[in-house]
Amino acid sequence: MGVLVNRKGKVEHVIVGDVYRLYLPDIGRQRGGSGRFRGLRLIRAHLQGEPLTREDLTDLSKLKLDAIVSVEVGPAGYPGSIHWAHMVPDNPEGQLWHTYTVKAVSELNLSFEAFIAELEGEFSRKADTLVETGGEAAFLVMPDLSGRRAVEVEIAEMLELARTADLDIRDIVVQRRAEPDPRFVVGKGKLEDLVLQALQQDVGLLVFGVDLQPRQLRAITDATELRVVDRTQLILDIFASRASSAEGKLQVELALLKYTLPRLVAKNTGMSRLAGHIGGRGPGETKLEINRRRAHDRIRHIEERLEKVANQRAQRRSRRNRNEIPILSIVGYTNAGKSTLLNSLTMSDVLSEDKLFATLAPATRRLRFPEEREVVLTDTVGFIQDLPQDLVNAFMATLEELADADLLLHIVDASTRGFEDRIKAVNKILDGLGLADKPQLLVFNKSDLLEPGEADSLAAQHHAIAISALERESARPLMEEIDRRIFFEGRPWQEELAAAAPQTPLVSGSQMNL
Numbered sequence: 001m002g003v004l005v006n007r008k009g010k011v012e013h014v015i016v017g018d019v020y021r022l023y024l025p026d027i028g029r030q031r032g033g034s035g036r037f038r039g040l041r042l043i044r045a046h047l048q049g050e051p052l053t054r055e056d057l058t059d060l061s062k063l064k065l066d067a068i069v070s071v072e073v074g075p076a077g078y079p080g081s082i083h084w085a086h087m088v089p090d091n092p093e094g095q096l097w098h099t100y101t102v103k104a105v106s107e108l109n110l111s112f113e114a115f116i117a118e119l120e121g122e123f124s125r126k127a128d129t130l131v132e133t134g135g136e137a138a139f140l141v142m143p144d145l146s147g148r149r150a151v152e153v154e155i156a157e158m159l160e161l162a163r164t165a166d167l168d169i170r171d172i173v174v175q176r177r178a179e180p181d182p183r184f185v186v187g188k189g190k191l192e193d194l195v196l197q198a199l200q201q202d203v204g205l206l207v208f209g210v211d212l213q214p215r216q217l218r219a220i221t222d223a224t225e226l227r228v229v230d231r232t233q234l235i236l237d238i239f240a241s242r243a244s245s246a247e248g249k250l251q252v253e254l255a256l257l258k259y260t261l262p263r264l265v266a267k268n269t270g271m272s273r274l275a276g277h278i279g280g281r282g283p284g285e286t287k288l289e290i291n292r293r294r295a296h297d298r299i300r301h302i303e304e305r306l307e308k309v310a311n312q313r314a315q316r317r318s319r320r321n322r323n324e325i326p327i328l329s330i331v332g333y334t335n336a337g338k339s340t341l342l343n344s345l346t347m348s349d350v351l352s353e354d355k356l357f358a359t360l361a362p363a364t365r366r367l368r369f370p371e372e373r374e375v376v377l378t379d380t381v382g383f384i385q386d387l388p389q390d391l392v393n394a395f396m397a398t399l400e401e402l403a404d405a406d407l408l409l410h411i412v413d414a415s416t417r418g419f420e421d422r423i424k425a426v427n428k429i430l431d432g433l434g435l436a437d438k439p440q441l442l443v444f445n446k447s448d449l450l451e452p453g454e455a456d457s458l459a460a461q462h463h464a465i466a467i468s469a470l471e472r473e474s475a476r477p478l479m480e481e482i483d484r485r486i487f488f489e490g491r492p493w494q495e496e497l498a499a500a501a502p503q504t505p506l507v508s509g510s511q512m513n514l
Helices: 054-062 112-130 151-164 188-200 214-224 231-242 246-263 287-322 338-346 389-394 396-404 419-432 454-461 472-487 492-500
Strands: 002-006 011-015 040-046 067-073 079-087 097-102 136-145 167-177 205-208 227-229 327-332 363-369 373-379 407-413 440-445
Touching: 040 054, 054 067, 054 079, 054 097, 054 188, 079 112, 136 151, 136 188, 151 167, 151 231, 167 188, 167 205, 188 214, 205 214, 214 227, 214 246, 227 231, 231 246, 231 389, 246 287, 246 389, 287 396, 327 338, 327 396, 327 419, 338 363, 338 373, 338 407, 338 440, 338 472, 363 472, 373 472, 407 419, 407 472, 440 454, 440 472
Parallel strands: 040 067, 136 167, 136 205, 205 227, 327 373, 327 407, 407 440
Antiparallel strands: 002 011, 002 040, 067 079, 079 097, 363 373
């Protein structure tokens, strides 16, 4: 047997279990906030005289109980030894709780009211010192699965995503596995440890560095009672927070709906059988079915609106093509410096930040060369490894700009470890868009962050041009190469121009811009 006692000494629940364990009722969430416990302590009997079990301590932590007390039942039914435990804040020793044993009830000399107030105070003070960025506290959970990229590279990318989303990653939990657990991705024991650590460090969010199946998301949420997001959901959240144009907001909403639709599940029986009315009797329609139908309707509506936007964009592209103005599109991994380069070359003020996915809507500017030659320069949304297909589809209207480009400027952050994998990821997405054969110029950016000469050496190895988008003068070799490829190679209508105007070096920086 067991009882749950509140801080006024009142028994709120009486629990009867079997010889092995108690099955605790749903006790809700009476208390909350940083460092606060449930306001209940569990006092229970152990029939075999055993100390507190792992299940007891898990209940203590998972339910945020004030304490758990086990009373040994003696031969004549009298109380024997007492075992009790309480949680402790995060500490260098890594202890999750303190356990105590006394031989008799008379040896318990403790003012519980003063004790629990001081313990909650310790948790609150520890939680306050852990907050460093002001963002929401979270754990990053990264299964190290065979056949994927180096886990260090994936962790670095997830940390950048978390920083962009203003999350405060308190700890990184890595578990090496041959394949993910079909239910929890990581092992059940690891998940239980995460719950205990989350309580210690006042963390309410788990961020998984892989995509979760809907059933895995539900299982982890049910097992931990914490909020859970996966990699795709984190990317979608960043897109949602940064979309500013009407088109960008529609594209993000479309991707969110397609992500959410298979994850719409009934929470409880209280959601069932609405909309049964005169003319609509019978089984009716569940709230879940209504939500799904509305999601499908909204998806169709957004797709129709985006199709109209795509048609308008196609008309603008057609007018540009009739004017025979060459088009350059800047592509590359997110945060490679694409918008910074556009601003540097055209003296523009397009939003440019040291964060992922700063650009969601395309930006177009004109770039002037000597001899009154000019091109249209277009910035596009950045790519990322394993970019969710729904996101690619949602931004298809934007990416259609690439189909009309005469040359793709593939910008690479040469200072980032694993940039070769990023080049492959971008090319894979371009291939999926049917642009694998589009002429491409590889540009290694952020040379100012490398050792002197290192950027030029890397560029030579990969047949690229090294620049620093922050140093406008460093772009001169890039401009000359663009000038050569656009105006003196390949396009039949330029043959007369090429014959009449020999390759003239760029005279001054002002001639780069309009």
